[in-house]
Amino acid sequence: MTNKSVIFFDIDGTLLNHEKELPASTKESIMKLKEAGHIVAIATGRAPFMYEELRKELGINTFVSYNGQYVVLNGEVLYANPLNITSLIKLTEDALQNEHPIVYMDHEDMKANVPEHPFIKESIDTLKIKQFPTHDPHYYKERELYQSLLFCPVGEEKQYEEKYDDFDFVRWHPVSVDILPKGGSKAKGIDKIVEKLGVSKENVYAFGDGLNDIEMLTEVHNSVAMGNAEDVVKSVAKHVTDSVEDDGIYHGLQMVGLLK
Known part of the structure; x- marks a missing residue:
């Protein structure tokens, strides 16, 4: 058991502001x-x-990606939970019939099963990242995928939810839904790291703002919701700090006694 504290930070709306900038x-x-x-x-x-x-800018080499599906501790993969490829292939066939494109994602890259689609551009552009999925409809072959993106208007994902019970479908954009292994979460990924490090639950902290942070903020002993979080997210956290735009991380760390 170590006396060190470990602090987990969400990125969008937590570390990065709404312009995808890191506040000083x-x-x-x-x-x-x-x-x-x-x-x-x-x-x-x-x-x-x-x-x-x-990660390079902040010198961070421990992280939980894909909402808990790909976990790295000190630069080494600690846990990986890939999608069921058989089910994903069947889902892709259904989606193609509905003209709903798919983007396949592993730990290194993402590839679309169609050459181009306005929904892909519209949603990926909001992330303000350098990468953009190129076309490779067979990217699922001979590799493990930890998440895929289904592109469809709100409500049309219900047909897939009803049919594919080994996946969780989490909407993150009006035209895009995450496809994840059933039951995965940031909280479970965090548990893998905490257990390996031997950190007591009293020394674990988490900061977040999104709906996909709810389980993390519920289960982590010292949880802090950002001021810009929705009310349902704030309701499960032990503390609520200022918004990301108003130095929320700094004030939240003061609030829980990690900074003076």
């Missing part, structure tokens, strides 16, 4: 945590390749 106070706070000997980690729905530059 947030970066300074992260550096102070590390100087004090704490372990700083990321817990996000993003793929690892989508925030490699952020």
